[in-house]
Structures are given as C-alpha cells and as structure tokens.
Amino acid sequence: MASWDSEMSSEYMRAQILHTECEIDKLVEAGEVSQEEAWDAYFGLLHECDLWGFLEERERIVSKIDTERYNPFKSKDPRVHIIARSRMIRLNLSPPSFNN
Numbered sequence: 001m002a003s004w005d006s007e008m009s010s011e012y013m014r015a016q017i018l019h020t021e022c023e024i025d026k027l028v029e030a031g032e033v034s035q036e037e038a039w040d041a042y043f044g045l046l047h048e049c050d051l052w053g054f055l056e057e058r059e060r061i062v063s064k065i066d067t068e069r070y071n072p073f074k075s076k077d078p079r080v081h082i083i084a085r086s087r088m089i090r091l092n093l094s095p096p097s098f099n100n
Contacts, residue, residue, distance in 0.1 A: 039070045040080045047083045
C-alpha cells in the first residue's frame with residue numbers, strides 16, 4: 001500500500017487530472033453528457049489545477065469551456081456553486097446573490 005505522501009504527490013495529482021480530463025473528453029465525444037455537465041466537470045478540474053499550480057493543464061482545460069456562455073453560478077450541480085463561491089472569496093470578490 002502506498003503512503004499518503006506518495007499518493008498525494010504532485011505527479012500523482014497531475015496524472016489524476018489528465019486521466020479525468022480524458023474521460024470527460026470521451027463522454028463528450030460519445031454524447032453521453034450534456035455540454036453543461038462537461039463544462040461543470042472541466043470547471044472542477046480547473047479548480048484542482050489552481051490548487052496544485054498546474055498552469056499548463058489549466059490553460060488547456062479552460063479552452064474546452066465556452067466562457068461566454070458558461071456560468072458556474074447557474075449550474076444544476078451544487079458542488080460547482082461551492083467551488084465558484086470559494087474561488088470568488090479567495091479572490092476577494094463578492095459572489096452574486098440569487099435572492100430574486
């Protein structure tokens with residue numbers, strides 16, 4: 001059994017992100033997920049890239065999201081809302097209010 005340090009190493013996480021990105025790509029290509037679901041998944045990967053400092057992976061992944069159309073705050077997935085709010089707070093921005 002691998003130790004915690006080796007499992008959570010930078011290279012291990014990079015491999016996990018790349019594997020997950022490839023799996024999302026396959027699902028999109030096969031039409032098994034909606035575009036919105038794919039963008040949500042890619043958005044989650046962007047968050048992991050930012051946490052681990054994987055800038056080259058981040059740039060490639062963000063190119064798969066239509067940033068003009070995608071709004072993580074309008075996602076149906078509550079986990080995406082949490083990530084988006086966390087990112088805004090980290091950047092000292094105010095998350096949008098949807099109390100209307």
